Amino acid sequence: MSVKSLIINPGSTSTKIGVFEDENLLFEETLRHSTEEISQFANIVDQKDFRKKIITDLLAEKNFDIKSLNVVVGRGGMLKPISGGTYPVTDALLEDLKVGVQGQHASNLGGILAREIADSIGVPSYIVDPVVVDELMPIARYSGVPELPRISVFHALNQKAVAKRYAKEIGKRYDELRLIVVHMGGGVSVGAHLNGKVIDVFNALDGDGAFSPERAGAVPSGALIRMCFSGKYTEKEIYSKVVGKGGFNAYLGTNDMREVTKRANEGDEKAAEVKKAFLLQVAKDIGSMACVLNGKVDQIIVTGGIAYGEDVVAALREYAEWIAPFTVYPGEDELLALAQSALRVINGEEKAMEY
Secondary structure (H helix, E strand, C coil): CCCEEEEEEECCCEEEEEEEECCEEEEEEEEECCHHHHHCCCCCHHHHHHHHHHHHHHHHHCCCCHHHCCEEEEECCCCCCECCCEEECCHHHHHHHHHCCCCCCCCHHHHHHHHHHHHHHCCCEEEECCCCECCCCHHHHCCCCCCCCCCCCCCHHHHHHHHHHHHHHCCCCHHHCEEEEEEECCCEEEEEEECCEEEEECCCCCCCCCCCCCECCCCCHHHHHHHHCCCCCCHHHHHHHHECCCCHHHHHCCCCHHHHHHHHHCCCHHHHHHHHHHHHHHHHHHHHHHHHCCCCCCEEEEEEHHHHCHHHHHHHHHHHCCCCCEEEEEECCHHHHHHHHHHHHHCCCCCCCCC
């Protein structure tokens, strides 16, 4: 029997949804929300009814019978650190999404909306591989400052999805491979995957690894401290320099790698230099994760929107293909990844996790 799933992936100003029959996409839609619409709500959780109505109205417009669904899956949010996998939206998980135990983020709404819609038609609801997936080995947590341990915040959903896709394509299990996965989008995360666990990864959000289109990555800590106490900036302004206005945005005023490449090709020396610096930093992250895996790497997998750039991939190959062969999966098909994860649980190929 086929399985019909509704997939919900909320962002700060949009809600992406997809309806699948097994792994086949029936339709998808990105529902945009204006600043005015969002600003009327005091916090993320208050947006729930607004977003739910937009989703159910769209399904009605498509003449899709919501009662034909077998499962509803939402993007995971800022929960407590958990291992990767597919989690039923239990009462405890739902409460932590509402509270936002590691912060308020639009992705918290994924599980909340999934649970409410699923409950209304009597089917299960799940979340999959949220950004707080934490499988770090103990020694990877040391930063040098006991009060500031290294933490695991990264593109877990896409990293795990492409790793499992690669394993399936070569006829092996994900948990028997040694992989380095490089996600390059608005943020960059590079992770060491050993036997089905991401045992070390650069924090993609606020303070680790390569700079990216929107984020500063690792910065000189002493200089940052002095900037914080200079009296010139508020805490919010400092943080925006690290997340949002950092990286390409800070150097070039754009977060679009295509624009950076265009400028570089037209003779803009600054754009060309920033691009080269970015590629060097990503390559250094790959080298670091190769050391984590003791130099025994089966494959380097490159993914995310920036991976569409053939010149970007070629440069990374030149830096790092001596470590292991490259496989490239450009973009990020998160809706499909969410659908596939729930399908594996429903079909008994994978066990649901306990929160």
